[in-house]
Amino acid sequence: MVKITVDGTEVLVNEKKNLIDALKDVGVSVPHFCYHPKLEVVGMCRLCMVEIGSAKVDPATKQIVKDQTGKPIVIFNPKMQAACNTPVTEGMYVNVNSEKAKAARAGVMEFQLINHPLDCPVCDKAGECALQDYSFSVGDSGSRFREHKRNHPVEKIGTNLRIVHNRCILCYRCVRFERDIVGRDDLELQERGNETVIGYTPLNASSGPLLDTNYQGALADLCPVGALLNENTLFQSRVWWYDAKQSICHGCSELCHVTTNVKDNELYRYMPPKNPEETNYFICDAGRFSVHEFSRNRLHAYLLKGHPGKSVDILPQVAENLLNASKVAIVGGSTLSNEEVDAIQLLVNEWRNSSKDVAWEFRTETPMWENRFAEKADFLMMVDRRPNSKKLLDSKAVSIGERKGWEEYLSQVDLIIVLNEFSAPYAFDATRGIENSELYKLFEQKDLWKKTILVSTHESAATKKALASLPVKAFPEMEATYTRHDGQIRKSIPVLKPVKGLKTASEVLASLSGKAELARR
Amino acid sequence: MAIVKVHEKYKWKFLEKNYFYSIGAGMLVTLGAFFKTGILNKAVTIRYPEETRPVSNRLRGLHTLKRDEEDRERCTACFCCQWSCPADAIHIEAAEVPPERAHLHPEDKYAKVFQVDLLRCIYCGLCEEACPKGAIYLDGGIPMPADHRDKFIRNKEDMLEEKGGPLIGERI
Incomplete structure (x- = not known):
């Protein structure tokens, strides 16, 4: 454990973790889209910007310089740093909620929302959407963008998965999940710059024209926005109607912990559990979607x-x-x-x-x-x-x-x-x-x-x-x-x-x- | 002590017995009204329900579903009205827009079924307030009586406007 200072408060954190996870342990949440504890760190969304600094050291005496009140003088780096890609070090000074950090996050949110259609009323993700939550909590209410938004048609990329390109913020989570966890490496970023989209690229001739893994529900889950959606639950309900309880999955003897989503005495789906750190982060489609059957026939x-x-x-x-x-x-x-x-x-x-x-x-x-x-x-x-x-x-x-x-x-x-x-x-x-x-x-x-x-x-x-x-x-x-x-x-x-x-x-x-x-x- | 026979003291006279004066007074009122409405056209009543009085534009009456400037349905089946309805009067079934209806909807989700149960509705206007698209307004006038419960359930066809227009915005 090392001692760091967050927003002027000294805390003890685990030095083996990165800043987002370490700060989460002490109750400071840093907003983020692309970071996921189980996936490789890429630092693509730039939302987890924090100010990092260190105490001023006198080069001659190697002593920490203190001001009149006895507090060390802290020099913050002029450039903001992504908390997901920053390891914790002893004596680090972190500003998560300073004015500068807030302004940086609001700026990033404005960029994220440039091409996002903000069609929350028709989006199935609304209610459990990270972009929606952060837009309210850390974003500004308006946008200075006056041009036409980029427009791509909706595409069906999986047997049970569709991608709404307009909503995608290119956090790269789905690509990393397919590559690192499922081990199929068949989702890719295609095109360049403003036209970049996520696309399905079948690896060999034997794989069909559509993604057919057992983890399409997990892909939709991982997506922090409503870009990846499952078709078999599409438009059936709204997230806030579900009665969520913590139980286990019936699907196999792995008995994953799940959150059950019940509406009108009908099970709609299983979702990952509330405390994934202690249990499991992902659940498979076989368990997730077979729950419909408990209310049929x-x-x-x-x-x-x-x-x-x-x-x-x-x-x-x-x-x-x-x-x-x-x-x-x-x-x-x-x-x-x-x-x-x-x-x-x-x-x-x-x-x-x-x-x-x-x-x-x-x-x-x-x-x-x-x-x-x-x-x-x-x-x-x-x-x-x-x-x-x-x-x-x-x-x-x-x-x-x-x-x-x-x-x-x-x-x-x-x-x-x-x-x-x-x-x-x-x-x-x-x-x-x-x-x-x-x-x-x-x-x-x-x-x-x-x-x-x-x-x-x-x-x-x-x-x-x-x-x-x-x-x-x-x-x-x-x-x-x-x-x-x-x-x-x-x-x-x-x-x-x-x-x-x-x-x-x-x-x-x-x-x-x-x-x-x-x-x- | 002398006995006062009240019924004889106040005995009605011949003309009173025949309600002569009373009928006359009544007929005068009738004649007055006849002259006022039939000859001078100054009636205060109207022939409801063929005629209706103008209502305030703040009246919360029957529900109407609006269309936008391009005559597309504003409603995108977001369920906000159903969710906010304190009387549970609104029932919506959402579906994906089929290609043949694509010109009628701005988004890819639409309300396949949109029903308002007028017997449950309390005309509170929360649906109007909750709607993020300005699709539902309670400006359809005063609800009519009916002889069957089913006739109080208004379907989408009953409520949807023929022609679209700009967003109505806040009520005056």
Whole structure:
């Protein structure tokens, strides 16, 4: 730690950090656009201008010269310096809020806004836009620019990404993110001078005409202005309507911390968490945008052979089936929480004690069968897309060693209970369709539907075919803990209100078991 | 003590019994009004709703959506009016401007659906104040009665002006 003086106040800061980060630790925020803690420092926006100075030293005695009051005389550099590109040194004097620094920032803001259309009413970024915030806080109210603003048409550069060139302030963040974090290096600055734009440059013939990474949402997030926008949330809502809470992502066993954006009891998107320094800065598109599914095609009725009915009629029938079955297979469960898994494990033990042959297998897809649970698909997302595989792995919910034996076992059992494996936002994206999943194909091939009970959050082709389908609560509707791939336990909070009477998967199974006992008496 | 028979003391006379004077007095008023309105054309009433009185230009009445000088819709579906509405009377659905409508809109976002529920609206004028584009004004006159609830929901077609003009700016 070194001692520096900020606006006349002495503070202790970490000498390994640059000035923006070091000052942030002591509660002084320096406005900036292009600087990002995870990206290379480029110093392109020039907004983080601060005055840097040092105490005057007498060259003869090497002593600090002091004035009559005993304070050292400080000589500030005549030129302002960018705080993002300045390391902290001992005895440094920094003026962040002096008149000169304020004037410099106001001047930079005027330059940034020269070509910016200021169309905040139609811009989706408004409300979470750095340019908007700094324009209010550090910018001047007017502009001296009287010429025509540069005008480029809106361009679609990604499968889910568009760029509004007029709003771009060329902070270079997106280019650095693609190059340094994603490792694709396919966004570039094109043209020169006033005509400079960000453009997509496919690296080789195999990459398509549009950017198709899993991090287009992160690109839109990183953009400090509304230049990069995601098309699947375009114009749907305004930022200030979202009810934001801190939770975790359901998308894979990385369990990233996220901010949930809820409006009218519908999840619109996940955003990066509030304290990214302690958690994670980026989240992937697979998690970010699959949350829409939690409000669509939900299963809200008990189905018997595809027809909706009352739970009081259907549950005893299912319980009867369970009672009569001597060989039972449970498929899936890695989308359930730790608490549900523990409860189901107790139930399974109970069933086994009552001379039932119960096997539980949660692996349903090739990567899971190959035990690639701790493998990452890219720098963030896991290959296995279920949130709680680690817990299932630890709780020995793997019954048969290999896939082939398991598939044969399924055709021999009397009853199959599928836990959430045919539910949209988990494990596979809804656009791919449930009919294309490996498990669905297996069930079709071996015609297992007649003895299958689905415990499902979502309605699908499978719920119509199964013997019975039982609706359960989904991830964002309950407070629960999940085990990350490295064993860390993370907690999710309820952000959506479930439909009244909806139970968790373990509660539904427990009620089945209770009903079966009733039937026996 | 003598008994005073009040009903006999104040007994109505023949002409009073027939309301002769009262009818006469009434007819005089009627005749006066007849002469004043029918002959001299000095009526104070108007044939509402065919005729309406001029209202103050500060009256907050029905909502109108404005167009600009090039007859493009001013509204860009920024949701500011919906957000500021204390009665939750405004419902907007935004969409991207399709190419065939591009000449009707200055930006690439427009209000596909813009509804005002007059039964909820309290005519406070906050939407007018919140609008950054000068697109909505409460200068459409006095709301009319209707015989069905649905008729109180005004759609974009009901509110949108035919011709555009310069920004109205602050009300006088």
